[in-house]
Amino acid sequence: MPDSRRPLYRLVSLDGSPHPVLDAPYESIAAAEAAASRWCERQGRSPSASEQGIGLEVQTSCGEWRTLGYPSACLLGHGDRSKKTGAP
Numbered sequence: 001m002p003d004s005r006r007p008l009y010r011l012v013s014l015d016g017s018p019h020p021v022l023d024a025p026y027e028s029i030a031a032a033e034a035a036a037s038r039w040c041e042r043q044g045r046s047p048s049a050s051e052q053g054i055g056l057e058v059q060t061s062c063g064e065w066r067t068l069g070y071p072s073a074c075l076l077g078h079g080d081r082s083k084k085t086g087a088p
Contacts, residue, residue: 007058010065011036014053022054029068032056 009032011022022039026032036054057065 005061009068010057010059012055012057012065012067014055014070016055016057016067019054029056 006027009026009029010024011019011026011032013019022035024035026035033056053070055070056068058068059065
């Protein structure tokens with residue numbers, strides 16, 4: 001990837017499709033994870049199955065998307081939403 005072009009990140013569902021709520025370009029991993037965490041914290045109800053799992057992808061220099069991983073238990077739809085943890 002050319003040095004002048006910063007990578008873009010996006011949040012996706014577990015099936016690799018753009019996340020139904022959080023589909024937006026993010027300029028950093030931290031920004032994408034922060035958006036996902038804020039969204040998870042605001043959920044007063046259980047998210048639907050398609051919203052439960054969140055993955056993180058980066059756009060390559062040729063425009064393809066590559067999965068980086070699945071950031072934290074909250075983002076995977078597991079864990080106690082009333083308990084915050086600092087580590088992914």
